[in-house]
Amino acid sequence: MLSINLQHSDKFIVIFASCFITKGHGRSLIIDSQRGKFDLIPNDMVDFIQNSKLYTIRTLFKIYGTDNKEIVESYLSFILENEYGFLANDKIRKKFPEIEVKWQHPSKITNSIIDVKVFETTQEIYLQTISQLDTLQCEALQIRSYISLSESQLTYLAEAIKNTCIEHLEIYTKYNDQLTLKKLNKLLLNNQKISNIIIHSASKEDEYEVIKNLSTIYYTAQTLTDETCCGLVEKQYFNAIKDHYMEANFHNSCLNRKLSIDGNGEIKNCPSMSKSYGNAKDTNLVSVLTNEDFTAIWNIKKDFVLTCQDCEFRYVCTDCRAYVETPDNLYAKPLKCGYDPYTNEWSDWKENPLKQKAISEYQLTNVKRTLF
Amino acid sequence: MILIKSNADDYSTTQVLKWLVHFNKKFLRLNNSTLLKHLEIKDDTISFVYGNQKVILSDVSKYWYRRGRWDTFSRKQLRHIQDKKLNTYLNFFNKEVERDVIATLEKSLFSKSLNSYQTSSNINKLDVLKSCKELGIKTPETLVTNSKEALKDFVTTHTTIITKAVNNLDPNIKGNVFADLMTKKITLENLDTLPKTFNISLFQNLVEKEFEIRSFFLVDTFYSMAIFSQNDEKTKVDFRNYNMKSPNRCVPFTLPTSLASKLRELLKIYKLNSASLDIIYTTDDEYKFLEINPIGQYDMVSKPCNYYLDVEIANHLAS
Numbered sequence: 205m206l207s208i209n210l211q212h213s214d215k216f217i218v219i220f221a222s223c224f225i226t227k228g229h230g231r232s233l234i235i236d237s238q239r240g241k242f243d244l245i246p247n248d249m250v251d252f253i254q255n256s257k258l259y260t261i262r263t264l265f266k267i268y269g270t271d272n273k274e275i276v277e278s279y280l281s282f283i284l285e286n287e288y289g290f291l292a293n294d295k296i297r298k299k300f301p302e303i304e305v306k307w308q309h310p311s312k313i314t315n316s317i318i319d320v321k322v323f324e325t326t327q328e329i330y331l332q333t334i335s336q337l338d339t340l341q342c343e344a345l346q347i348r349s350y351i352s353l354s355e356s357q358l359t360y361l362a363e364a365i366k367n368t369c370i371e372h373l374e375i376y377t378k379y380n381d382q383l384t385l386k387k388l389n390k391l392l393l394n395n396q397k398i399s400n401i402i403i404h405s406a407s408k409e410d411e412y413e414v415i416k417n418l419s420t421i422y423y424t425a426q427t428l429t430d431e432t433c434c435g436l437v438e439k440q441y442f443n444a445i446k447d448h449y450m451e452a453n454f455h456n457s458c459l460n461r462k463l464s465i466d467g468n469g470e471i472k473n474c475p476s477m478s479k480s481y482g483n484a485k486d487t488n489l490v491s492v493l494t495n496e497d498f499t500a501i502w503n504i505k506k507d508f509v510l511t512c513q514d515c516e517f518r519y520v521c522t523d524c525r526a527y528v529e530t531p532d533n534l535y536a537k538p539l540k541c542g543y544d545p546y547t548n549e550w551s552d553w554k555e556n557p558l559k560q561k562a563i564s565e566y567q568l569t570n571v572k573r574t575l576f
Numbered sequence: 577m578i579l580i581k582s583n584a585d586d587y588s589t590t591q592v593l594k595w596l597v598h599f600n601k602k603f604l605r606l607n608n609s610t611l612l613k614h615l616e617i618k619d620d621t622i623s624f625v626y627g628n629q630k631v632i633l634s635d636v637s638k639y640w641y642r643r644g645r646w647d648t649f650s651r652k653q654l655r656h657i658q659d660k661k662l663n664t665y666l667n668f669f670n671k672e673v674e675r676d677v678i679a680t681l682e683k684s685l686f687s688k689s690l691n692s693y694q695t696s697s698n699i700n701k702l703d704v705l706k707s708c709k710e711l712g713i714k715t716p717e718t719l720v721t722n723s724k725e726a727l728k729d730f731v732t733t734h735t736t737i738i739t740k741a742v743n744n745l746d747p748n749i750k751g752n753v754f755a756d757l758m759t760k761k762i763t764l765e766n767l768d769t770l771p772k773t774f775n776i777s778l779f780q781n782l783v784e785k786e787f788e789i790r791s792f793f794l795v796d797t798f799y800s801m802a803i804f805s806q807n808d809e810k811t812k813v814d815f816r817n818y819n820m821k822s823p824n825r826c827v828p829f830t831l832p833t834s835l836a837s838k839l840r841e842l843l844k845i846y847k848l849n850s851a852s853l854d855i856i857y858t859t860d861d862e863y864k865f866l867e868i869n870p871i872g873q874y875d876m877v878s879k880p881c882n883y884y885l886d887v888e889i890a891n892h893l894a895s
């Protein structure tokens with residue numbers, strides 16, 4: 205608890221501009237967008253923070269009365285101890301404007317997923333796809349291979365991005381004992397842009413850091429057999445970093461400026477979605493971007509999504525449009541979310557009787573995987 | 577065409593250029609290792625060749641000097657000359673020529689410039705402090721000396737002082753404690769380790785800060801950020817001693833208009849239309865100006881405050 209007695213302070217409590225509050229139906233979230241963390245707070249505290257913009261701390265204590273003295277004290281120490289706010293006199297506090305909520309990006313496509321099911325199929329479209337992604341100034345690429353890739357195949361995939369705009373490459377590949385740690389290490393050292401390699405279907409969980417590159421090799425026992433493994437909404441995937449928060453205020457937090465190529469070379473918003481905008485073999489990626497259907501989905505932000513719009517996690521959560529509760533509704537809540545913002549309870553989405561229809565419609569057989 | 581002078585590894589330049597691509601603008605980026613080939617200065621026409629493209633400076637719509645030096649002679653070739661004396665002479669001679677050539681070149685671009693090598697590389701800190709006095713901009717008490725005696729007096733009056741580089745090349749006091757460009761504390765205790773005389777160095781009294789302000793000036797706007805570092809012992813003296821675990825709070829800040837207009841005057845004196853400024857807000861509610869850095873990392877202000885300075889710069893260059 206706070207050691208200083210604030211009851212008679214003529215100062216104001218000012219919330220740092222990098223901390224945002226998202227009000228939910230039953231409670232709220234305070235998001236520290238600079239440090240990437242968040243805390244749940246009662247909605248009453250949000251009102252208190254509103255009042256604290258108008259009154260000195262001394263006045264706040266008076267307004268809330270002796271009955272609520274302890275609550276006011278706990279709010280204040282919560283804010284100060286977590287460095288969500290600071291004390292300032294009347295003169296200086298007005299010099300701290302809010303951070304403007306806006307999101308801009310120079311790239312037409314910021315991130316891309318390329319799925320590999322048969323290496324030769326991907327290879328056929330790979331170089332031309334990378335060159336087009338470069339034209340679109342794409343920054344991050346994720347390659348998800350459902351099969352084992354050899355050292356030379358991985359090298360081929362990584363080498364191609366060397367002189368492009370793509371700055372981050374993440375690779376998922378299936379375990380195979382030929383692909384030794386030594387080979388992976390060499391691959392990473394030769395290709396500085398690889399940020400992570402995730403080896404799925406391994407015998408055990410493991411993790412190796414390649415310090416020189418600031419990159420990591422992960423081994424996981426989880427399997428990755430096809431696209432249906434994606435789309436999970438869980439607390440551990442929440443992202444409170446400013447850029448994500450800002451983007452989620454305006455756009456779909458998964459699909460915005462994303463372009464994916466599935467295992468058959470089909471161009472899609474996301475490999476898990478059924479709609480294809482042509483095969484990368486003979487369709488130019490730039491032309492796909494002129495198709496309004498392709499880009500419209502980028503603007504389905506959480507504020508438009510049913511249920512999510514009342515959820516305190518809406519700007520830290522990652523959306524999913526591939527698997528939703530009612531498949532024919534564009535604005536339905538993600539299927540693989542077990543959270544209910546009206547009761548503030550988490551439950552297992554797979555057990556939810558209301559979701560069984562959608563689960564069978566998507567033919568989600570093994571829904572236990574939690575790889576992404 | 578927009579002409580940009582930078583270093584090959586400068587992140588901010590790359591970000592701005594992405595926006596220029598986005599706006600469909602033509603540009604040419606020269607890095608510090610880009611040698612100016614076929615340079616011609618003839619009457620009013622200045623040109624050089626880049627790749628197989630002839631660049632005529634009158635075709636340049638905007639010039640952005642971001643960082644790095646211009647290259648008018650091959651430093652690499654010079655390195656192969658074995659004769660030490662000849663090498664030193666040629667180096668000196670070429671550098672002198674380079675200075676005049678670049679001055680001429682940048683002069684012809686001046687009205688279209690966002691900063692220049694000329695204005696950015698020659699900031700005299702002592703001069704700046706004097707200008708501050710004249711403009712009524714408060715600064716910490718300052719002493720420039722090479723004598724331990726004088727320093728001792730200064731420390732006695734101000735208790736705690738810090739040392740800084742006199743200019744950006746200054747080796748500072750060569751000794752076990754202070755040979756470092758980072759701001760370091762000096763007290764009566766660690767003063768004893770110094771020799772009687774040392775290289776001329778700059779000393780300032782340590783002002784107790786409520787928070788620091790880093791302000792980026794672009795054309796006519798200040799984009800400011802407050803940095804709260806007091807909470808953390810590690811970052812008390814200079815917040816460049818980053819604390820990775822829990823980064824200092826960095827939030828947007830608005831400079832008081834009176835201070836902003838004085839600082840505008842200051843920047844005008846040094847012909848700077850873009851620069852980073854360091855200011856301290858003291859525990860006595862005063863603003864104390866520390867220094868100007870013409871090629872400062874504006875990204876560290878832009879990112880936390882969501883100012884999108886890359887876009888602002890790109891917009892300025894594209895206009």
Ligand code: SF4
Nearest residue numbers: 512515518521541543
């Ligand atoms: S309800 Fe929506 S916003 Fe909330 S956690 Fe679930 S998917 Fe995310």
